[in-house]
Amino acid sequence: MKRDFLYLDISGKIAGLIRKGTLQPGDKLPSVRMLCQEYGIGMNTAKRVFLELEAQSLIVSKPQSGYFVNQLPYQRLQLPEVSKPSAGTHNKEPEGLIQKVFSTMGRNDLTLLSMGVPSSELLPLARLNKEIVQATRNLRSAGTAYEPFQGNENLRRMIAARSHHWGGQLTADDLVTTAGGMNALSFCMMALSQPGDTIAMESPCYPGSLQLARSLGLKVLELPTHPVTGVEIEALKKVIHKIDLCLLVPNFNTPLGSCMPTENKKAIVKLLAKHNIPLIEDDIYGDLYFEGQRPPCCKTFDTTGNVLWCSAVSKTLAPGYRVGWVAPGKYKEEIMKLKLVHAISSTTITQEAVANFLRSGKYESHLRKLRSNLQSNCDHYTSAIADYFPEDTRVSRPQGGLALWVQFNKAVNTTELFDIAMKHKISIAPGRMFTLQHQFEHCMRISIGLYWSDEVQQQLKRLGRLVHMLS
Structure with a gap:
């Protein structure tokens, strides 16, 4: 890490200890001089560490005494209530x-x-600009030609390689590129449903998904959702015979930010596969975990091809590039037909630029x-x-x-x-x-x-x- 950002690395480590409860409210932190000795840093860097932690309200300074762990802001506020949508479709x-x-x-x-x-x-705007220029140089016809029907091969290969972060074993051939995440969800909904079908979603849920379902003539059944653990599995079991497909955002969904525990993901994949109900998994936030390891996806536990895993770089790298994808499992042929009708090809230059950015390790x-x-x-x-x-x-x-x-x-x-x-x-x-x-x-x-x-x-x-x- 560059020395200019060393204070952020150190403050991040201390912040992690506070959030995990290793350091409790009231605990005294090392002095500036002790921090210098422990990390081999200068006084100015050590002071910036404490200033950063103070700015986040994680510590407080007491004159003549030093720095102490503060009560975390969220400890003063209760969690939102578990949602309780009515049982019918609306x-x-x-x-x-x-x-x-x-x-x-x-x-x-x-x-x-x-x-x-x-x-x-x-966002790394300067680096992305360089990748765009390089893409126009490398691509056939300077990027003005159509991409292969399934999507940029370099991009699909890089996405497949990164799937090991969440326990996936995808290949480039498993993926179809799209014009962003919503385009991927749109293809999935159109492929799996017809007007009058019922789709189950979290409640609250991303407005774009609700609008999409409504535009396709689907009935939306909103499921009770916990602000920490996501959809209530027992609630899903009760309505399993009423639904035709399911759309979930298991990792850090919006607006709740909940993350479904691994055992819940396994149970939902098994439950839906048993009833042959397709699961559209929107994993657009999965790479934005704050600490620890990247959480697994529902697709991680999919053995039947029943999970359609969708994602994009819209929330992590370049919202305006409109680069997304789907691993449609056993529904690949239906998705490919829809892409042919509605898009023919994905955007050439931005796909190549993102592929190169991923391949370089900069991502x-x-x-x-x-x-x-x-x-x-x-x-x-x-x-x-x-x-x-x-x-x-x-x-x-x-x-x-x-x-x-x-x-x-x-x-x-x-x-x-x-x-x-x-x-x-x-x-x-x-x-x-x-x-x-x-x-x-x-x-x-x-x-x-x-x-x-x-x-x-x-x-x-x-x-x-x-x-x-x-x-």
Whole structure:
């Protein structure tokens, strides 16, 4: 690691000990001088370590005594409640709300807490620019020709090679490239369903998936979902005979950020395979784990080809490149037919550029930095919520991903809050966006993908004041 970023490496290690409970609230940390000796660093670097931990509210300084572990921000706030959607299927999209929120996308005059993507400051833009130039030099016809029908072979080979990180054993031939993650989900839904079929999803769920299902004439059955462990398996068992397909985001889904335990993934794969119900797995956040190892996917445990594993680089590397893919298992032929009809070919230059970026090893280096920044952001944002929002606010505790799910008392209507916040140049994602039922009106999702700054902190403080006015 470069010396310039050594303080981040050291502060990250200490932060990990605090989050895991190895260092408890009230424990005294080594002095600046002792930290210098332990890590072989200078005084300035050691001071930056403590400043970084203080900025994340993980430690506090006591005059004449030193630094001590602080109570973690989320320890002051309860978790959001387990969702309890009604048992029937619904089709009540919040009229105009989703379009109104997404119309703020790309506006530089707003603090976009509503957009679940990493900001450009967290992306390797210069390196990607070089890969684009190199791709035009390497590709036949400078990248103006069609790609092979199944997608860029280099990209498929790199994705297959990376599947070992989550226990997959994919080959390049198992994959079909798409124009981003939503395009992959779209192909899967179209291949597996017909109007009137019922699809099971988490509740709350990504609005794009709900809109897609609705546009295809599907009935959506929303499942009770825990903010830490994801979909409640017993609830899925109760409705298994009512559904025709299932779409889940097992790893760090939006907006809850929950991560399904490994045993739950195994059980769901087995349950759905037994009833021959296809599982579309959206794994777009899987690489954004904060600590430890990359969690396995449902596809890891798929022995029958019943899981269609979808992902993209939209949340990790280049949202605008629209590079995604699907490993469709036994449904590959159906997916290929749909791609021929709806796309013919994927984007040539961006696929080649991403493939080369993955092959160079730069992607893993970038992911390490991105995950560190997002974990730090999660701490900053949670601390701000604990400091500035009402005391009865509840907030999720994601171990990865890009979102925090915030729950207020029922006096706060976040659709109304959106309109008020926009007058202060703040965009949020009201909870009603994430369901087709009348629920979550007192909840919101905020993205932790913005680069943390004094301005973002002040906007969160301002947002907290607005919530106080409504509560």
